[in-house]
Each structure stands twice: as C-alpha cells, then as structure tokens.
Amino acid sequence: MARRLILLGAIVVAAGAAIAVAVWPRGGEPVLIPGVHPTRSAPLLRDGSGVTLVPGMTKWISDRSPVCQFGKGIAKEAQLPSWCREVEATGSLFQQWTANRKSPDSSAGASVIVLRLETHQQAELLLHTPGYTGIDAHDFTPLPQAAVNGGIAGQREVLPGMRQLRFEWVAGSHIVEVNVWRPGGRLRVDEAESIARLTQPA
Secondary structure, X not given: OOOEEEEOOEEEEEEOOEEEEEEOOOOOOOEOOOOOOOOOEOOEOOHHHOOOOOOOOEEEEEEOOEOOOOOOOOOOHHHOOHHHHHOOOOEEEEEEEEOOOOOHHHOOEEEEEEXXXXXXXXXXXXXXXXXXXXXXXXXXXXXXXXXXOOOEEEEEEEEOOEEEEEEEEEEOOEEXXXXXXXXXXXXXXXXXXXXXXXXXXX
C-alpha cells in the first residue's frame, strides 16, 4: 500500500515515483485528486486514539483516514489489491501536526494514522502484508533498531534536505502509523521515536 506524507494540508501519496493528493474538506468526504481511492473511509475514531499533545507542535488536522490510497492511475476498485478490497476497518483517524502553521510545508511536522480492524489477528496480518506499509518500497531504508512497540520502522528523504521517519505497529486491533519529518536533515531517530510513542490508540 502506498502511504502518506502530510504536507500543505494535503496527503501526498508516494507509489514509487508517482504522486497523488487527496484533500479533506471540513466535514466532508475526501476529494479525489487523480490516483487516490476515497471510498474506503471508516468511521471517525475519537481524537484521543491518536496523539493528544506533541511538544513544540500544533495539531491542525483531525479527520478520518481512508484504508487504501495509491499512486496515479489506480483509482478503480478492480485495480486495488485483494487485501484492500477485503479489509473492513471499523474506525479511523488521521492527524497532522506542524511546528509552524503559517509555513507547514517548510517546518517540522508529524502525521498520525490509526485504523481499527475487527480483530488483532487482522491487524497483524495487514501490517505484514507486502506493500502495505510502504517501508518495503525502494525509496525507504528499513530501520529495525528504531521500531517501537514491536513494529517496524524506516526512513527516506521525501524532499531535498527533508528526512522522514515512519513507524508502524499493531496495538490491539489497531494499526498505527506515525510519520515525523524535519527540513534540513536535523531529525534525530530518538526524537522521532519519542513522538511515535505518544500515540496511544483506544
């Protein structure tokens, strides 16, 4: 599954070199901007299922998250992988945090995505499905030593000079994804880990 880097109030979806964007209007369904499949949204989880406070950052988006998002050219149900068509999430939450609301595209930030499935076994199976997390993509470098809560972790350069770290793990029947980035290459692994550990889905 191609996953998300959050910038400029939108979701930037990387699938190899392909990029697509989905924008969430307040109180509405995601707007399709070519390449994003918006029909798999699950009901909104309470905000406390994500992160309630990130030191030095402000939360400026809190909404539902689609189960499936892909790169350009994949917008039909028939083109989605079988696991994506079969997964039924019972709840979802997407949060974006930024260190500078006036200039979020050039400041440090974090995104939190929580999907609640029906069982713990379903969550574990989906987390370890090839292609789901994006950490096995060619542009990610796995960081198994940085994984939190028994999950997986990886890093990549999403823009010149901007490093992103991604953490994913299973908590009960939830799959949690936390992305942390900072321009200038100054992001430390332990700093990103500390932000990921703030997520306590319930």
